[in-house]
Amino acid sequence: MADELWREEREFWLGGVAETARKIDPACVMVFANTGILDRSGVIAALQSVPRWQEITMTDRATVETDEVCLLAYRATLRRAGADAFRALCTTTWIRRAGDWRIIQHQQTPL
Template sequence: MLDDLLQLEHQGWQSLCDGTGADFYGRIMTEDAVMVLAHGQVFDRRAVIDSLNDAPGWRTYDISEERLVTLGHDDAAIVYTGRGYRAEGAPEFVALMSSVYTRKNGSWRLVLYQQTPVPVQ
């Protein structure tokens, strides 16, 4: 289960790097899913898609310290430290990230994503 969800997290980050994030998250998020973002806003699925259509891409990213929290046979959360890098020389974005997934019709779907920023030292 950890490998499956970690692969989805990597696919999500990759989509944010290559400019296909709106399409990816439009497909993977449930209709009632939300994202609680580091800047203090809560976006529903439509707001996520709209915001990613105009968002600058990430140059690269890193996922570390990943952990799985099993909530049931078809529900789980993955928690990790994410680091994102935009333009060369720009400060890194570091946050503790949590993604809650549910399995529907054999596919994992994102229900809740949350970021807690970590101050860069």
């Protein structure tokens, strides 16, 4: 299960807005240093106003999982065209809803 969610996590960063929105649970809360605490609609609006990432490296990975919840923690290095690399410590909590995995929490601490 964790391998599948690490692939989903990668796509969360690199995929299109519609695909990313599909992964976000209606009850989701995300925390960002620059924009603060956002609910699902705030996250989707923010994603529509910035270019998507082109490359991600996830290191120092840690996973905690149960049958219905999986927490991923990692150090991310991201790149997009014409910009400096972005580095952060991240956590994402995935929850199983009707057999599908959805993001219920995501947090970034810039480095």
